[in-house]
Amino acid sequence: MAYDLAFIVTTRAQGLAEFGAASTPEALEAARIKFIGPKGVAKAMLGGMKDVPKEQRAEFGKAANQLAKDLEEAYSAAKAKLGDAAAPLPKDAIDLTRPGKGFDVGRPHVITQTFEEIVGIFNRLGFALAEGPEVEDERHNFDALNIPPGHPARNEENNFYLQLNAPDWDVKPVPMLLRSQTSTIQIRAMESVKPPVRVIAPGRVYRPDTVDATHHFMFHQVEGLAVDKDLTFGDLKACLELFVKEFFGADTRMRFRPHYFPFTEVSAEIDIDCAMFKHLRKPWLEVLGCGMVHPNVLRAVGYDPDEVTGFAFGMGVERIAMLKHGIGDIRWFVSNDLRFLKQF
Numbered sequence: 598m599a600y601d602l603a604f605i606v607t608t609r610a611q612g613l614a615e616f617g618a619a620s621t622p623e624a625l626e627a628a629r630i631k632f633i634g635p636k637g638v639a640k641a642m643l644g645g646m647k648d649v650p651k652e653q654r655a656e657f658g659k660a661a662n663q664l665a666k667d668l669e670e671a672y673s674a675a676k677a678k679l680g681d682a683a684a685p686l687p688k689d690a691i692d693l694t695r696p697g698k699g700f701d702v703g704r705p706h707v708i709t710q711t712f713e714e715i716v717g718i719f720n721r722l723g724f725a726l727a728e729g730p731e732v733e734d735e736r737h738n739f740d741a742l743n744i745p746p747g748h749p750a751r752n753e754e755n756n757f758y759l760q761l762n763a764p765d766w767d768v769k770p771v772p773m774l775l776r777s778q779t780s781t782i783q784i785r786a787m788e789s790v791k792p793p794v795r796v797i798a799p800g801r802v803y804r805p806d807t808v809d810a811t812h813h814f815m816f817h818q819v820e821g822l823a824v825d826k827d828l829t830f831g832d833l834k835a836c837l838e839l840f841v842k843e844f845f846g847a848d849t850r851m852r853f854r855p856h857y858f859p860f861t862e863v864s865a866e867i868d869i870d871c872a873m874f875k876h877l878r879k880p881w882l883e884v885l886g887c888g889m890v891h892p893n894v895l896r897a898v899g900y901d902p903d904e905v906t907g908f909a910f911g912m913g914v915e916r917i918a919m920l921k922h923g924i925g926d927i928r929w930f931v932s933n934d935l936r937f938l939k940q941f
């Protein structure tokens with residue numbers, strides 16, 4: 598090995614670079630052994646002095662000593678730096694490599710999502726969105742829907758009537774109640790336009806039921822209504838079959854079963870085959886009431902039953918959301934429990 602000034606220059610450059618780059622104690626130790634260890638480059642260089650031509654020896658020796666010192670210093674500096682990294686962080690230090698804190702993103706409530714899905718399907722069939730008030734009069738909740746005075750559906754214990762009788766009023770207030778069904782919106786829709794009408798109406802309804810896993814005093818319904826010339830039960834069937842298959846899946850088996858509602862004649866309920874819902878043991882479950890709008894209902898809003906016919910339907914949103922998602926308790930919808938809400 599020929600030792601000369603050029604060798605010193607390259608060794609310094611290499612040594613400083615390797616000490617500077619050592620990012621682990623192991624790498625630093627390897628660099629130490631290589632450059633300043635007992636068998637390292639610096640020692641070998643001093644040992645090789647005797648081979649340097651005499652006239653260069655003084656200059657070389659000085660440069661070699663300086664190099665040995667510089668390498669020692671570079672080693673100490675690198676060691677101090679590594680030591681710092683292992684030391685505990687000061688209290689106010691920010692560790693930019695730590696993962697950030699997650700934050701919850703809100704989302705529509707599962708009932709809102711179900712509303713949107715149902716309304717979306719009927720929108721595509723040409724039904725327009727309609728709404729009505731939650732505080733209603735008896736005309737919209739009962740009379741115009743062909744529910745006569747004395748009918749059990751009108752009883753005090755089946756409805757939330759409002760106490761509007763202030764003692765100093767000299768007129769008897771009109772009885773009002775929290776609507777017990779969204780069928781009220783059928784009446785309001787027909788009162789506001791001439792036929793044809795095609796509306797889909799989501800809303801909240803109230804009944805004084807004792808709360809348990811399947812009952813609540815407040816729940817949601819979606820109501821649909823179509824009135825036009827020559828509408829038949831065939832139109833109703835096609836429309837609702839399409840809805841059921843769209844909402845529950847194309848393979849859903851369903852059946853129409855004769856039923857009774859005061860505001861429709863004929864009336865039916867739709868059941869769906871629960872074989873597809875593994876969490877249910879019942880063979881069939883009713884999901885929807887429907888029928889041809891009763892002539893008395895058409896007359897009540899000034900329509901002529903000889904001119905137009907219509908079909909209507911209503912469904913409980915909690916019930917079908919429970920069925921679709923396998924939700925076991927209606928109370929969870931209003932529990933405000935994020936563990937439940939986050940699943941949808």
Ligand code: DAH
Binds near residue numbers: 777858886
């Ligand atoms: N209003 C009924 C209920 O609350 C549901 C219903 C049944 C609505 C038949 C309709 C219908 O429009 O045609 O139970």
